[in-house]
Amino acid sequence: MSDSTTAITGATALVGPELRPVENAVLIMTEGRISALGSSDDVAIPAEAQQVEARGMTLIPGFIDAHVHIGFFPPRRVLRAGVTTVRDLAWPPEIIFPMAERSKAPGFQGPLILAAGPMLTAPGGYPTRAGWAPSGTGLEVSGPEEAAVAVGRVKEQGAEVVKIALNPPAGPVLDEDTLKAIVSAAHERALEVTGHVYGLAELRKALDAGVDELAHMLMGTDRISPDLAARMAAEHMTVVPTLAIRSGGELKAALGNLGRFAAAGGRVVYGTDLGNAGASPGIDRREIRLMGRAGLSPAQIIESATAAAAAHLGLKDRGVLEVGAHADVVLIRGDPLADPKALGRVKKVWRAGIPAL
Numbered sequence: 001m002s003d004s005t006t007a008i009t010g011a012t013a014l015v016g017p018e019l020r021p022v023e024n025a026v027l028i029m030t031e032g033r034i035s036a037l038g039s040s041d042d043v044a045i046p047a048e049a050q051q052v053e054a055r056g057m058t059l060i061p062g063f064i065d066a067h068v069h070i071g072f073f074p075p076r077r078v079l080r081a082g083v084t085t086v087r088d089l090a091w092p093p094e095i096i097f098p099m100a101e102r103s104k105a106p107g108f109q110g111p112l113i114l115a116a117g118p119m120l121t122a123p124g125g126y127p128t129r130a131g132w133a134p135s136g137t138g139l140e141v142s143g144p145e146e147a148a149v150a151v152g153r154v155k156e157q158g159a160e161v162v163k164i165a166l167n168p169p170a171g172p173v174l175d176e177d178t179l180k181a182i183v184s185a186a187h188e189r190a191l192e193v194t195g196h197v198y199g200l201a202e203l204r205k206a207l208d209a210g211v212d213e214l215a216h217m218l219m220g221t222d223r224i225s226p227d228l229a230a231r232m233a234a235e236h237m238t239v240v241p242t243l244a245i246r247s248g249g250e251l252k253a254a255l256g257n258l259g260r261f262a263a264a265g266g267r268v269v270y271g272t273d274l275g276n277a278g279a280s281p282g283i284d285r286r287e288i289r290l291m292g293r294a295g296l297s298p299a300q301i302i303e304s305a306t307a308a309a310a311a312h313l314g315l316k317d318r319g320v321l322e323v324g325a326h327a328d329v330v331l332i333r334g335d336p337l338a339d340p341k342a343l344g345r346v347k348k349v350w351r352a353g354i355p356a357l
Contacts, residue, residue: 006353007046008025008331011331012025014060027059029329032354033326052348060336061319061321061328062082062318062351063330064086065078065270068087069091070110071088071091071095072275075099075108075113078110079110079282081281081282082346084112086111086112086113087161087313088114089119090116090119091117092137093117096113100115106354114313116154116160116161120139120164121139121173122140122172126138129170132275138165143178144178144180147181152185160313161192162191162192163193163196164196166205167202168199183210193211193212198220206237207235212236213237213239213269216242217254217258223256229266233267238267238312239261239269240269241268242287244287247278256294259294262295263295269305269309270291270301270304288340289341306320330348332345
C-alpha cells in the first residue's frame, strides 16, 4: 500500500451516504483511507501532501457495478472510467476466482472484484449453450440432492454470491424443489442468491423460493404489476436493472417495471452486465440516462452505485466519502446532482488512495 498522502482541493464533495454537497472541499487520503474531509476552512493540508487542484469539479465515491463479466475487458479500463468495485456474475471458476484474489491488493490496476463463479442451472440450461459463455460458466444441478454440493463447491472456491438461471427461452430451468434447495444451501452458508430471471412466471418462482435479487430486470416484455412490485419490495428483493443492454419492447417493459419497483420502495443497485452488447466499461452513460427515464432521481442513481450497492454487497467502509472509508474516489467534471450526464465525464480515479493509471 502506498504511504503517500494526497490532498484533493477545491471540488464539491458529495459526503456521507446522503450525498451532502460540501463546496470548496479538502479530501485527504493516507494509507488507502480517507483521513480528513471537510470544507477548506476546517481541514488543514499536511505539508507533505501531494495536492490535486479540482476547482469546478465534483468528488464522488467510486462506483460499484453489481453485474459484470470482467473477463471481456481489461480491468484497468474499467477502473480508469470510474468503477472501483465490480461483482462478476458468471465466469469459469479457474479464471475468475484467482483474478478476484489478485484484485484485493490495493495496487491492482483494476477494480476490486467480487465473484459468483459459475451460474447454477438445470442440465442443458442457460448459459451452458450460450455463445458468449466460455466452458465452465455454467454449473449443472440435476436435483435437490445436488444443491448443497454445488453451493458448497462454489463457496469453497471463493464465491461471494450464488447466481441461478431461470431462462426458459435458452433451455431447461431449475425445478421448484431444486431452486429452493439451492437457496437454502446458500443461505446456510451466508450467501445471497441472485437470479437471471426471464418473465413473470420465473419471477414468482424466484420469490417463492426466497431468491434475494434479480440480476437483471425481467428479460422479456412481461409487466410487473404495482402489487407484485410491492411484494418484491416487502420481501426485500433487490433489483440490478441492466437497462442499457435492452432495446425495443424489452427496454420499454424494463423501464416501466423498474419505475414501479422503485416507487414501491424497492432497493435498486446499479449494474450494467458489462460484456454484453450495449454496456460500456466504467460509469455507463446510457445506463445512467435510462435509470433516469425510469424515474430515479440523480441522487437515487448515484446512491444505487455507491452507498446502496455497498450495503447490499456487505462492503464495509466503501461506497461513501467519509473519514475512515476506503479511499475509492472519483473526480468528475460538472455537478451530477443537477446533471447526471456529468457522471460520464470522469477526470481522475483513485482506488485505495492510488491513482488509476
